[in-house]
Amino acid sequence: MDISRRVFRSYGFSPIDTPAxxxxxxxxxxxxxxxxxxxxxxxxxxxxxxxxxFDLTVPLARFTAQHLAxxxxxxxxxxxxxxxxxxxxxxxxxxxxxxxxxxxxxxxANGSDVETLLVIHDLMVALGFERFTIxxxxxxxxxxxxxxxxxxxxxxxxxxxxxxxxxxxxxxxVAEMVERIGVTETQARxxxxxxxxxxTLDELTPWLEGNEIGLAGIHRLQELFSASKTAGxxxxxxxxxxxxxxxxxxxxxxxxxxxxxxxxxxGSVCSGGRYDNLAGLxxxxxxxxxxxxxxxxxxxxxxxxxxxxxxxxxPAPVLVTQFxxxxxxxxxxxxxxxxxxxxxxxxxxxxxxxxxQLKYADRKGFRVALxxxxxxxxxxxxQIKDLSSGxxxxxxxxxxxxxILEILQQSD
Amino acid sequence: MDISRRVFRSYGFSPIDTPAxxxxxxxxxxxxxxxxxxxxxxxxxxxxxxxxxFDLTVPLARFTAQHLAxxxxxxxxxxxxxxxxxxxxxxxxxxxxxxxxxxxxxxxANGSDVETLLVIHDLMVALGFERFTIxxxxxxxxxxxxxxxxxxxxxxxxxxxxxxxxxxxxxxxVAEMVERIGVTETQARxxxxxxxxxxTLDELTPWLEGNEIGLAGIHRLQELFSASKTAGxxxxxxxxxxxxxxxxxxxxxxxxxxxxxxxxxxGSVCSGGRYDNLAGLxxxxxxxxxxxxxxxxxxxxxxxxxxxxxxxxxPAPVLVTQFxxxxxxxxxxxxxxxxxxxxxxxxxxxxxxxxxQLKYADRKGFRVALxxxxxxxxxxxxQIKDLSSGxxxxxxxxxxxxxILEILQQSD
Numbered sequence: 001m002d003i004s005r006r007v008f009r010s011y012g013f014s015p016i017d018t019p020a021x022x023x024x025x026x027x028x029x030x031x032x033x034x035x036x037x038x039x040x041x042x043x044x045x046x047x048x049x050x051x052x053x054f055d056l057t058v059p060l061a062r063f064t065a066q067h068l069a070x071x072x073x074x075x076x077x078x079x080x081x082x083x084x085x086x087x088x089x090x091x092x093x094x095x096x097x098x099x100x101x102x103x104x105x106x107x108x109a110n111g112s113d114v115e116t117l118l119v120i121h122d123l124m125v126a127l128g129f130e131r132f133t134i135x136x137x138x139x140x141x142x143x144x145x146x147x148x149x150x151x152x153x154x155x156x157x158x159x160x161x162x163x164x165x166x167x168x169x170x171x172x173x174v175a176e177m178v179e180r181i182g183v184t185e186t187q188a189r190x191x192x193x194x195x196x197x198x199x200t201l202d203e204l205t206p207w208l209e210g211n212e213i214g215l216a217g218i219h220r221l222q223e224l225f226s227a228s229k230t231a232g233x234x235x236x237x238x239x240x241x242x243x244x245x246x247x248x249x250x251x252x253x254x255x256x257x258x259x260x261x262x263x264x265x266x267g268s269v270c271s272g273g274r275y276d277n278l279a280g281l282x283x284x285x286x287x288x289x290x291x292x293x294x295x296x297x298x299x300x301x302x303x304x305x306x307x308x309x310x311x312x313x314x315p316a317p318v319l320v321t322q323f324x325x326x327x328x329x330x331x332x333x334x335x336x337x338x339x340x341x342x343x344x345x346x347x348x349x350x351x352x353x354x355x356x357q358l359k360y361a362d363r364k365g366f367r368v369a370l371x372x373x374x375x376x377x378x379x380x381x382x383q384i385k386d387l388s389s390g391x392x393x394x395x396x397x398x399x400x401x402x403x404i405l406e407i408l409q410q411s412d
Numbered sequence: 413m414d415i416s417r418r419v420f421r422s423y424g425f426s427p428i429d430t431p432a433x434x435x436x437x438x439x440x441x442x443x444x445x446x447x448x449x450x451x452x453x454x455x456x457x458x459x460x461x462x463x464x465x466f467d468l469t470v471p472l473a474r475f476t477a478q479h480l481a482x483x484x485x486x487x488x489x490x491x492x493x494x495x496x497x498x499x500x501x502x503x504x505x506x507x508x509x510x511x512x513x514x515x516x517x518x519x520x521a522n523g524s525d526v527e528t529l530l531v532i533h534d535l536m537v538a539l540g541f542e543r544f545t546i547x548x549x550x551x552x553x554x555x556x557x558x559x560x561x562x563x564x565x566x567x568x569x570x571x572x573x574x575x576x577x578x579x580x581x582x583x584x585x586v587a588e589m590v591e592r593i594g595v596t597e598t599q600a601r602x603x604x605x606x607x608x609x610x611x612t613l614d615e616l617t618p619w620l621e622g623n624e625i626g627l628a629g630i631h632r633l634q635e636l637f638s639a640s641k642t643a644g645x646x647x648x649x650x651x652x653x654x655x656x657x658x659x660x661x662x663x664x665x666x667x668x669x670x671x672x673x674x675x676x677x678x679g680s681v682c683s684g685g686r687y688d689n690l691a692g693l694x695x696x697x698x699x700x701x702x703x704x705x706x707x708x709x710x711x712x713x714x715x716x717x718x719x720x721x722x723x724x725x726x727p728a729p730v731l732v733t734q735f736x737x738x739x740x741x742x743x744x745x746x747x748x749x750x751x752x753x754x755x756x757x758x759x760x761x762x763x764x765x766x767x768x769q770l771k772y773a774d775r776k777g778f779r780v781a782l783x784x785x786x787x788x789x790x791x792x793x794x795q796i797k798d799l800s801s802g803x804x805x806x807x808x809x810x811x812x813x814x815x816i817l818e819i820l821q822q823s824d
Contacts, residue, residue, distance in 0.1 A: 010751045012728035012758025019508045020432065020464075020494060021452075040433075042454035045498040052432075072775060074761055082432060086457040096431045109762035111740055118744060122751075223740065230741025232748050316424035328523055328635065329642025332530060336644050339422045339534070346424025349486055350521035363484060 001080050004100055004294060007123045008078040011115065013102050016077045018059040020084075024049035030058045030281065038085040052084040056101045057278075064105055065282035073106025103291030105278060110220045112290050113254040113274055114227045120258055120270050120292055121233050127299065128308040131261035132269075135241035138221050138254050139273075142242060144214015145194050145207050149187050157181045162195055165243060195243040201225070204242070220254065252276040256292055263302050269295045312365035316344035317408055319366040321358070323373040325351035334370065334382065334400070341401035343408070345370075361387060368407055370400075413492050416512055416706060419535045420490040423527065425514050428489045430471040432496075436461035442470045442693065450497040464496040468513045469690075476517055477694035485518025515703030517690060522632045524702050525666040525686055526639045532670055532682050532704055533645050539711065540720040543673035544681075547653035550633050550666050551685075554654060556626015557606050557619050561599050569593045574607055577655060607655040613637070616654070632666065664688040668704055675714050681707045724777035728756035729820055731778040733770070735785040737763035746782065746794065746812070753813035755820070773799060780819055782812075 005015070024041050031054055041051040053059050056079045064075065080100045102119060104112040117134060124132050142159075146152050161176050168176075170192055177188040193199075194207060201222055208214035221240065229235050244255050253274030260269060272292025279287045303309050320335050322328070331347050338345040346366070348357045354371065361369050371383040371392070381394045386407060395403045417427070436453050443466055453463040465471050468491045476487065492512045514531060516524040529546060536544050554571075558564050573588050580588075582604055589600040605611075606619060613634055620626035633652065641647050656667050665686030672681060684704025691699045715721050730750055732743050743759050750757040758778070760769045766783065773781050783795040783804070793806045798819060807815045 009727035010756040011747070012726055012731075012756065014725065014727055021496070021508060038457070040454065040456070042452065044452070045450070072772070074772075076758070084433070096433060104761065107761045111734065111744070111759065111761035114740065114744060115759060115761070118748065122748070227741035227744055231744035313426065314424055315421035315426055319424075322523065328526065329639035332523070332526060332639055332643035335423070336530065336534070344422040344424065346488070347523065347527060349516065349519045349523035349527070360484070360486075 001098070001100065001296070003126050004080065004123055005078070007119060007126050008102050010122075011076075011119055013076045013078040013119075016060075016063070016079055017081060018053070018056075018063055018079070020052055020082070021050045022053055022059060022062065024051040026062050027051045027053065027058055031055065035085070040084050040086050054085050055083050056081060056099045060101070060103065060105075061279040061287075062282055064287060065279040065285075068106065068283075068285070068287070074109075074112065075105040076103070077105070078102040098296050100294040100296050101291060103278075103289050105287060105289040108288045110223050110254075111227075113220065114224050114231070116254075116272060116290050116292055117224060117228050117238065117256060118231060118233060120256060120272070121228075121237060123270070123294065124258065127303065129260060129302075129306075133237055133239050133259050133261065134270075135239050135244055135257045135259065136221065136224060136254060137240070137242055137244040138217040139252050140213050140217025141204065141208070141221065144211040144217060145191075145204075145242075147214070148207060148211055149190055151183060151187060151191070154181050154183060158183070158191060162191065162243060165192075165195070197239075197241050197243060199240065199242060201240060217253070224254065250275060254290065260302055260306075262306060266298050266302055267295075269298045269302060271295070310365070314346060314364040314366055316346040317367040318343055318345040318370065318404060319357070319361045319364075319368075320345055320347040320370045321354060321361075322348050322351040323354060323371060324377070327372070327377065330372070330377065334372075334397070337397075338401055338404065341405070343401060343404055358385075358387075368404060413510070413512065413708070415538050416492065416535055417490070419531060419538050420514050422534075423488075423531050425488045425490040425531075428472075428475070428491055429493060430465070430468075430475050430491075432464055432494070433462045434465055434471060434474065436463040438474050439463045439465065439470055443467065447497070452496050452498050466497050467495050468493060468511045472513070472515065472517075473691040473699075474694055476699060477691040477697075480518065480695075480697070480699070486521075486524065487517040488515070489517070490514040510708050512706040512708050513703060515690075515701050517699055517701040520700045522635050522666075523639075525632065526636050526643070528666075528684060528702050528704055529636060529640050529650065529668060530643060530645060532668060532684070533640075533649060535682070535706065536670065539715065541672065541714075541718075545649055545651050545671050545673065546682075547651050547656055547669045547671065548633065548636060548666060549652070549654055549656040550629040551664050552625050552629025553616065553620070553633065556623040556629060557603075557616075557654075559623055559626070560619060561602055563595060563599060563603070566593050566595065570595070570603060574603065574655060577604075577607070609651075609653055609655060611652065611654060613652060629665070636666065662687060666702065672714055672718075674718060678710050678714055679707075681710045681714060683707070722777065726758060726776040726778060728758040729779040730755055730757040730782060730816060731769070731773040731776075731780075732757055732759040732782045733766060733773075734760050734763040735766060735783060736789070739784075739789065742784070742789065746784075746809075749809075750813055750816065753817070755813060755816055770797075770799075780816060 027039060028036050035054050039051045039054060044050045082096050082098050084096050120134055146155055151158055158181060161173055165173055174185060174188045177183045178185050201218055205218055208218060228238055244257055251273035255273035256271060257268035258270040260266060270292055274290040276288050277286055278289050318338060320331050322331050335345045335347040358369060366387055368387055369385040371385060376382060381396050382400055383392050383394055384403060385392045439451060440448050447466050451463045451466060456462045494508050494510050496508050532546055558567055563570055570593060573585055577585050586600045589595045590597055613630055617630055620630060637650060640650055656669055663685035667685035668683060669680035670682040672678060682704055686702040688700050689698055690701050732747050734743050747757045747759045770781060778799055780799055781797040783797060788794060793808055794812055795804050796807055796815060797804045
C-alpha cells in the first residue's frame with residue numbers, strides 16, 4: 001500500500017477518502033442483485049437506512065457527481081480503503097477487504113489511457129516484479145469486428161462464450177456459439193480467428209474497413225503501443241489480446257489486464273480500462289474516465305510465493321540497544337540524530353541483558369545494532385554491530401550516520 | 413496522516429490494521445453506556461451480531477490478547493483508521509472519524525514513556541508547529557499526594573472538581589470540594605497548591621515523603637525531563653502540570669497533553685499516557701503499555717487557522733504540458749525521467765490550448781510547468797516555466813532534473 005501510494009503520487013494522483021457508510025439508496029441497485037444481497041445494511045440513530053460500501057467505484061461516482069464543479073477536470077485520484085461484502089453463509093462469516101483504485105476522471109484523451117498503462121507498469125516494477133505482461137484490448141475494436149460480422153445484437157452472448165476459451169478450448173466454444181447463440185460456424189471461426197492471442201493490429205485492421213468506430217479503437221491502441229514504448233516501457237511487457245472479454249459490459253474503450261509470467265493461473269493482478277459514464281446514476285453530466293484497480297490479495301499471495309516479501313518485521317533498520325541505564329537520554333539522543341539523517345531507528349526501552357535485546361533485534365530483522373557502555377561514552381564512540389555478519393566496529397559519533405548508511409546501502 | 417506515518421516508522425512503530433467490524437460482544441460494555449448506545453450494530457449474513465469499532469483501543473486489546481505470543485514484546489504499533497459512533501439524533505446523522513494512535517505494549521520501562529514524549533514532539537515539529545507545550549503529569553504522584561492528605565477514597569470526585577479549575581476558578585473549586593465532596597477547606601487548598609501549574613518537582617517531593625509509590629512517580633518524571641532534554645527536546649516545550657486530571661481513570665502512570673501556544677482554547681491536540689492493563693478484559697496476562705492519540709480533527713482546524721496548510725492540491729510539483737499531439741510518448745517519457753530522479757510529475761492528458769493547461773497548473777498549485785514544441789524537440793531542450801515568477805528558461809534535457817530540483821529547493 002505504501003509503494004502504490006508513492007507511485008500514484010509520483011504521477012500526480014491525489015488521495016481521497018469517502019465515508020465507509022453511505023445512505024443505503026446510494027448503494028443499492030448499483031452492483032447487481034448479488035451485490036445488493038451482500039450489502040451490510042442497517043438503520044442509524046436517526047432511523048435512516050445506511051449501508052457499508054461494497055466497492056470504491058460507486059462512492060467515487062457519488063463524490064464526483066456532487067463535487068466535480070469545485071474540483072475541476074482532469075480529476076486524478078487514488079483511493080486505498082476497505083470495502084465490505086457479507087457472504088450469506090451459515091457460518092456467520094463476513095468479509096472485509098482493501099481495494100486500491102486509481103482513476104483519471106473528466107477526459108477522453110488517450111494520453112490518460114497510456115498513462116494508466118504506465119502507472120500499472122511502474123507499480124509492478126516498484127513492487128519487485130520483473131516478469132509480467134499487461135494485456136490490452138479495446139472495446140471499440142471488438143464492437144467493430146462484431147458489427148462487420150453482423151453479430152452486434154449477440155455481443156454479450158458471444159463475449160461470454162469467448163471468455164470460456166481457455167477453459168473449454170476452441171471446438172467447444174465454436175459448438176456453443178453455433179448451438180446456443182445461433183451464429184454460423186463460419187462466423188464463430190472468424191470471431192475466434194480475430195480473438196487469437198497472437199493477432200497484430202495490422203492483421204486486425206482489414207476486419208474493420210469502413211467501420212469508423214472500430215478504426216478509432218485501432219488508432220488508440222496504436223498510439224498506446226508507440227507512446228508507451230517511447231516513454232520507456234519495454235514492449236515485451238505490453239501485449240494486444242483481443243480475447244479479453246471480462247468486464248466488457250462495464251468498460252467502453254481501452255481494457256487492461258496484468259498477468260505474472262511466473263504465476264499465470266493466479267489471474268489478472270491489476271485490471272482496468274476506460275468507461276464512458278461513471279456517474280450516470282447520479283448526474284446528467286457525462287463523466288468519462290479511465291483507471292485500474294490493484295488486486296492486493298492476489299498480489300500479496302504472488303509476492304509470498306515468489307519470495308518478494310522479506311522477513312523484516314520492523315520499519316527501522318537500526319536498533320539502539322541500552323547498556324547503561326543512567327544513559328537513557330543519550331540512547332534516545334542518538335536515535336533522534338539518526339532520524340534527522342533519514343535513518344529510521346528504534347531505541348530498546350530498557351537496559352536489560354544485551355543478549356535479550358540482540359535476540360529481539362534478530363527476531364524483528366533489524367540490520368544493525370548500536371551498543372555503547374561507559375567505555376564507549378568515555379571515548380565518544382558507538383559500537384556498530386552488523387547483524388548479518390556479526391561483526392562489530394567502533395565508530396566516532398560524528399561518522400556514525402554515514403557509516404550506517406554505507407552498511408544499509410550494501411544490503412540493498 | 414502521511415507525516416505521522418513517517419514519524420511513527422522512523423521510531424520503529426509498525427502499522428497494523430484490524431477489521432472495522434468486530435463481533436458485537438467484543439465491543440459492548442467496553443467504552444461505557446454512552447459508547448454502547450452509539451454502537452452501529454447489526455446481524456451479518458450468518459445471523460451473528462457484529463458491530464463497527466468505536467475506537468482503536470478495544471480492537472488493539474483484542475488483537476494483542478490473541479496474538480501477543482507470536483508478536484513478542486515490546487510491541488510497537490501505530491494505527492490510523494476510521495472509527496464510528498452513531499449520534500442518536502432525529503436528523504439521521506452518523507459520524508465517522510479517523511483516529512491516529514501509537515502505543516508500545518508489553519513493557520513498564522520509563523524509556524518507552526520518554527520515547528512517547530519524543531514522538532509527540534517530533535510529530536508536532538514535522539507538522540509545522542513551533543510554539544507548543546507538552547504538559548506531563550504522573551498518576552502515581554497525584555495518588556501519593558491524595559494519600560498523604562487522607563483523600564484517597566475521594567480521588568475521583570477530587571479530580572473531577574480539579575478538572576473545572578480553568579472554567580470556574582479557585583474559589584468555586586474550593587467551595588465545591590468542601591460542600592459536595594466533604595473535604596476540609598485546608599485539604600482543598602492543599603490540593604490546589606499542589607495542582608498549581610507552576611509547581612516544580614522539587615517543591616512536590618516533600619509532599620510525598622515516605623510514600624514510595626508517589627516518589628517512584630517523581631523519579632520517573634525526573635528521568636523524563638532529564639532524558640528528553642539530553643535527547644535534544646527543548647525544555648521549554650515540556651512542562652510539569654499536576655492539574656491534568658482528565659483521563660486519570662484510565663491512565664495509571666505518565667500522562668501527556670499537548671497544547672498549542674497560539675490556540676490554547678482548542679484543547680489538547682495529542683494526549684496519552686501509561687496504562688497498566690490494556691487487555692484485562694480479554695486475557696489474564698498483564699499487558700502494560702504507553703501511547704498517545706493524535707487529535708486529527710483539532711490539528712487540522714489548528715493548521716488551517718495558523719495557515720500551515722498550503723493551497724497546493726497536487727502531490728506533484730511539476731506539470732508536463734502537451735503542445736504537439738504527435739509527441740505524447742515524449743511527454744510521458746519526460747515525466748518518467750523526472751520520477752526516476754525522485755520528482756513527482758504530472759503529464760497533462762492532451763494537447764489542448766496551452767492557456768487552459770497553465771490555468772489548470774495554477775489552480776492546482778503546481779510549482780513549475782514544462783513546455784516543448786517542435787522547436788524545443790529539434791534542439792533537445794525543454795522550457796521550464798517557473799509558475800511563481802512566470803519566468804521561462806530553456807534547459808537541455810540532460811540538465812532538466814537538476815535544474816528543477818534547484819527551483820524546488822528554493823521554494824522550500
